[in-house]
Amino acid sequence: MSHSMTGYGHSARRCGGYLIQIEAKSVNHRYCEVVVRMPREWTCYEDGLKRLVQRYIKRGRIDVYINKEQEQAGTLPFVLNTGLAESYLRAAEELRERYGLESSLSASELLSLPDILIAPDWSSQEARDEEPWEATLLDGLEEAMINLVTMRKQEGEHLRKDLEERFNRLEEMHAELTALAPEVALEYRAKLRGRLNELLDGAVDEHRFAMEVAVFADRSNIDEELIRLASHFAQCRELLGSTEPVGRKLDFLIQEMNRETNTIGSKANHLALVNRVVEMKAELEKIREQAANLE
Known part of the structure; x- marks a missing residue:
């Protein structure tokens, strides 16, 4: 299942007379970046907290906020x-x-x-032994991460369905391009013969005429691009059904599909075909924006 890179998770724990609130937020990022913000006396636990986050997240920027509030009124916390x-x-x-x-x-x-x-020296061994701060923080963060991953899964499922619908539209346009491709040379042949007949009163050199048509047909042939596009569509569908992070691979394939579509547009000398290319490029841009949210 594809996961979105956008998510939120929250949890709360009580320990040592404090209410500890833990929030985890994730947004798009090319790599996995974890930032933890918490009271200074707990910085000794930061590495363990980051390692826990990285067990759940492969890609994205994750901001973890840990705050504490004293629950017992009248007790001096400093x-x-x-x-x-x-x-x-x-x-x-x-x-x-x-x-x-x-x-x-x-x-x-x-x-x-x-x-x-000043706050008590929680970094001292005596303070750590007195209250299980690290275990409490890890337990609370794990709950927050489970909630965050659940939200990322749900968002990822919506993205997957949207991308599949868009790939369906691309394949429909690809089928139209495949049907239109043979007509390009035939239409050019008919137009060229008509112009030559007008100019030369029917005295056309058939050999030279055939060579001209053959050169144009070769120059405007888009069979290879259409085959590669079909292959990219199949790979994209396979990726959308994968359980591994697919964002980078999908981004690469979208770039390749854009390149093939641009090549078809540069070879095209047919109005209907050019219109389909423009529509495909617009749809690919929407796909690229959506795929940028996938892990």
């Missing part, structure tokens, strides 16, 4: 940075003595200074 507090107080006293200031630093002013209150 500790006083006593060393920094003493430094602030010494600096305040020095300023008061040097410049003759009357007031000193109050407790409320001290608490408003940067980094005076």
Whole structure:
């Protein structure tokens, strides 16, 4: 089943008096890029979290957001940075003595200074042993990734159906091109004979006439391009039924189909055929835009 690269997953866990919210969002990307944003004290778990994401995702940019909220009101989630507090107080006293200031630093002013209150050192071995933070984060992220992958599967199924319908239209136009191709040389032959008869009053050199028609028929022949297009259609349908990531392969085949279609357009010297080529190019562009969303 083809997967979309767009998805969203969410989960929540409780641990150590905190509610932990985990969000995972994925968008289009040429490769697999994982970005994790979480509280600084949990950065020691980042590598493990990224490895977990990469087990589920082969292609796309995945942003993981982890936030925590204290659940128990009235409990101080921070500790006083006593060393920094003493430094602030010494600096305040020095300023008061040097410049003759009357007031000193109050407790409320001290608490408003940067980094005076800090989170406990969760990176320490003691803190890790106290609460199973890593296991909780991994478990929550796995649930979020399962939800994200489920959404990517559903979106991928819609894309697959849309692409199959568009390939059906391409094959219909391909059949029309195949039917029109033999008429190009025949129509040119009839028009050329008519013009020569008008100009030469029927005195036409049949040998030279046949050579001219043969050269035109060879120059305007599109059999090879039509055969290659049919092969590309079959490969695309096979890819859409695959369980592996197909986005890059499909993108390559679409480029090849565009190239073959352009070649047919450059060889064509027939109004109906040119119109079909224009329609095919427009449909291929829509397919390319949709396929860019597939993993």
